[in-house]
Amino acid sequence: MAAHKIPVTTPSLAEGARSIIDAAEALFSEKGFAAVSLNDVAERAGVSKANIFHHFESKDGLYLAVLRSACESVPVIHDLASKDTPYKERLTTFIRSQLENMLRRERVSRLIQRELFEQGPLQAKQLAEQVFGKNFSYLVGLLREGQAQGELREDIDPALVATLLISTKVFFFETRHVLRHFSEVDFADEPARYCDMVIDALLMGIGTRTQPLPGALKLPRRKKSKEE
Amino acid sequence: MAAHKIPVTTPSLAEGARSIIDAAEALFSEKGFAAVSLNDVAERAGVSKANIFHHFESKDGLYLAVLRSACESVPVIHDLASKDTPYKERLTTFIRSQLENMLRRERVSRLIQRELFEQGPLQAKQLAEQVFGKNFSYLVGLLREGQAQGELREDIDPALVATLLISTKVFFFETRHVLRHFSEVDFADEPARYCDMVIDALLMGIGTRTQPLPGALKLPRRKKSKEE
């Protein structure tokens, strides 16, 4: 009886403000900041435009709030498996779940991604960079661990591999609709398989084995060269 | 005497129109379509706003013209070396020159990239996809060649590797200013070295060699596993 019809006027974030943020998030992530008018937001949220200014001080303020909410909602990447899980599997699971998260929460991802690529109001950019950086650093750590366990080449920069993996993930997310049109591509709708293939190629290498030593770096391998 | 003071009223594309396209290209690539007003464009081009409508039928028309000019200006990727050049070198040169081109022509690149990521006025998107697709297909061909010559694993999808390489290149271009802030990254200002490292890692693989056969695919490699 005590808890069956609470009016709940202010459920932690006004409810009214939430509907505005939701609407704004959808619109901003679709069309970008400049292309969205506050009339659009108000209409979509089902409130008056004046109400937006009651909850947020300006359009920029609203955008910042939206981005803040988006960044908070990005799931923190957690260590996924025990140490004795095969390293390749750990890496695959990690990348896979990251890509899956991006695809599942497309609006948020696009929002952050755009902020990363374009130059926005500094404060917003810092938010996005923070999320991205956390992601990046964790992956670098995971790769270092792989090196320490002797499963990854020691002579390779973990930051490079992290960049490579993340770029692959982001690029897939951003261009899968374009890739779908290409006759050469058959993985545009299979993110999991895509991740598997990428990690497989990266771990094994795409080159046929001609030199056994993994330590050989940079020396210009020349084979079947007729010159000189 | 015959060719030293020609008035050249219409040097193939109006000159006036060119200055408008130049200004628009700069602004659109910086801030995106919606955030640029025709007043900005007119001011930057040093013409009246009405003059823009004399040369182009609308803001969308101007944007399309800008994008068209940008796409045309993208250098066609040409076969770079003779067949007996070491394959790794050919690949490296190719990716390097592509990234260098992107960096050198930043405005154009950003314009096309944005069109690829965001959804624009269909016609514009098709233009960008065409440029991207040409790029992509050529790279796939180059990789197939590598397979035929026996320098690349046969059991790997060339389209996957092409996606991986292009994503790497694009991602570097888009986020180098962000990467620069990361303590783990020391290659944010060295595109050429970055390309070398990526190709090295990709060709050799980042994993330590545990199974000699390049034909072995997908079987879950387990080493030092205590389970079971």
Added chain:
DNA sequence: ATATTAGCTGACCGATCGGTCGGTCAATAG
């Protein structure tokens, strides 16, 4: 010499932009 055309402009248009203001309404506090 005259008509036509292209390049270009300032003045102007209705619509929409981000933002303000005065006020209504319901809930809570005293």
Added chain:
DNA sequence: CTATTGACCGACCGATCGGTCAGCTAATAT
């Protein structure tokens, strides 16, 4: 009961938006 407060709204503001229009000028065609 009244006072206060926060959520909410319609009406409105000046500025700017994309776009139009009448007209000027200089080159070309006839």
